[in-house]
Amino acid sequence: MGDLPPDEIRPPLPDPPGVVYTTSSFRVSGRRLLIMRLVILSRDSTLYSTRRLAAVARGNGHRIRILDPTRCYLSVSTGQPTVHCHGRPIQGVDGIIPRIGTSITGYGTSVLRQFEIQHVPVQNTSDAILRTRNKLHMLQRLAGSGIPVPQTGMAFAPEDNPDLLKLFPPPPIIIKLIEGSQGLGVVLAENPEAAESVTETLRALMAHFLVQHFVTESRGRDRRLFVIGTEVVASMERTNRDGGFRANLHRGGQARKIRPTEEEVRLAIRAAHILGLDVAGVDLLETRSGPMVLEVNAAPGLEGIEQATGVDIASHMIGALERRIRDPGPPADRIQQPLPS
Numbered sequence: 001m002g003d004l005p006p007d008e009i010r011p012p013l014p015d016p017p018g019v020v021y022t023t024s025s026f027r028v029s030g031r032r033l034l035i036m037r038l039v040i041l042s043r044d045s046t047l048y049s050t051r052r053l054a055a056v057a058r059g060n061g062h063r064i065r066i067l068d069p070t071r072c073y074l075s076v077s078t079g080q081p082t083v084h085c086h087g088r089p090i091q092g093v094d095g096i097i098p099r100i101g102t103s104i105t106g107y108g109t110s111v112l113r114q115f116e117i118q119h120v121p122v123q124n125t126s127d128a129i130l131r132t133r134n135k136l137h138m139l140q141r142l143a144g145s146g147i148p149v150p151q152t153g154m155a156f157a158p159e160d161n162p163d164l165l166k167l168f169p170p171p172p173i174i175i176k177l178i179e180g181s182q183g184l185g186v187v188l189a190e191n192p193e194a195a196e197s198v199t200e201t202l203r204a205l206m207a208h209f210l211v212q213h214f215v216t217e218s219r220g221r222d223r224r225l226f227v228i229g230t231e232v233v234a235s236m237e238r239t240n241r242d243g244g245f246r247a248n249l250h251r252g253g254q255a256r257k258i259r260p261t262e263e264e265v266r267l268a269i270r271a272a273h274i275l276g277l278d279v280a281g282v283d284l285l286e287t288r289s290g291p292m293v294l295e296v297n298a299a300p301g302l303e304g305i306e307q308a309t310g311v312d313i314a315s316h317m318i319g320a321l322e323r324r325i326r327d328p329g330p331p332a333d334r335i336q337q338p339l340p341s
Contacts, residue, residue: 121321141274152213158203173213174212236255281297
C-alpha cells in the first residue's frame with residue numbers, strides 16, 4: 001500500500017487464551033481474491049482491538065494501515081473529495097474499519113464520510129455511528145421501532161428538573177451523561193435528595209444528561225451480544241464482582257460466556273439493524289418483563305468478549321468486510337429497509 005504512510009511498528013500481540021481461529025478469506029472462481037488494501041481508523045495502534053484486527057487482516061494476506069483520524073485532513077470538493085495524511089493523499093483503499101472513540105466522534109465520522117463519498121466500502125457508516133453516540137437519540141429510535149428500553153427522560157430547562165424526576169418511580173434512579181462511554185459519567189442516585197443534588201450539579205457544569213429508570217433486578221449485571229450482519233457471533237454476561245451497579249469490564253466487571261435466548265438474539269440483531277450498524281455490541285438487561293436494550297455500541301471492544309468466549313471475533317469482522325468488498329450489494333446503511341421479524 002505504497003500510497004499510505006506506514007503505521008507504527010509494534011510488538012506481536014499474544015494470542016488470547018481459548019480463542020479458536022478461523023479463516024475469513026474467500027475464493028472467487030476457484031482462486032483466492034486479490035490482496036485487499038484495508039485501513040483501520042484508530043487513534044491508538046496499541047489497543048487490543050486495533051492490533052487484533054490488523055493481525056488477522058495481515059494473516060489473510062491483506063495490506064493494512066492504521067491511521068489516526070485526527071491526523072487526517074480533508075479536501076471537500078465536488079467530484080474530487082480527498083483525504084490526506086502526513087502530507088500525502090490516501091488513495092487506492094479497498095475497505096475501512098472505523099474504530100472511532102467517543103472523544104472524536106464529530107471529526108472521526110467526518111473523515112469516515114469522506115471515504116464514503118469516494119465509494120470506499122466501510123464497516124459501519126458515519127451516520128450509523130452518529131446514531132449511537134447520542135444516547136437519547138439512540139433510545140428514541142429504538143423505542144420508536146418497538147424495541148423495549150428502560151424509561152428515559154431529559155429536560156432542557158433547569159426549573160423542569162423536579163418535574164422530570166417525578167415521571168419516574170421513586171429512587172434509585174440512574175443519571176448519565178448523554179455521550180459517556182465505558183461506564184463513565186454514570187451515577188446511581190439512591191434517594192430523592194441525591195437525585196436532586198446530582199442533577200443540579202450537572203446543570204451547573206452545563207452538562208447534558210439523561211435520567212433513566214434503574215432496573216433493580218439487573219443491578220451490576222448485563223449481557224453483551226456481539227452482532228455482525230444478521231448474526232450474533234459471541235455473547236457474554238458481565239457482572240460487577242464488587243457489588244457495584246455498573247457491569248462494564250472497565251469498571252471492575254468480570255465476564256463469562258453465555259448462550260443467549262432466541263428472544264435476546266432477535267432483539268440484538270433488530271436493534272443493530274434499526275441503527276444501520278454492520279457491527280455492534282448490544283447491551284441487554286434481564287427484567288421481569290423480558291430482555292430490554294440498554295445501549296448499542298458501534299465500536300465494541302474485542303478483548304473482554306474474545307477472552308471470555310474463545311470466539312475469534314476479529315476474523316468474523318475481517319471476513320464480513322471482505323464479503324462487503326467482494327459484493328457491495330445495497331448501501332451499508334440499512335435503516336430504511338424492512339426490519340427482520
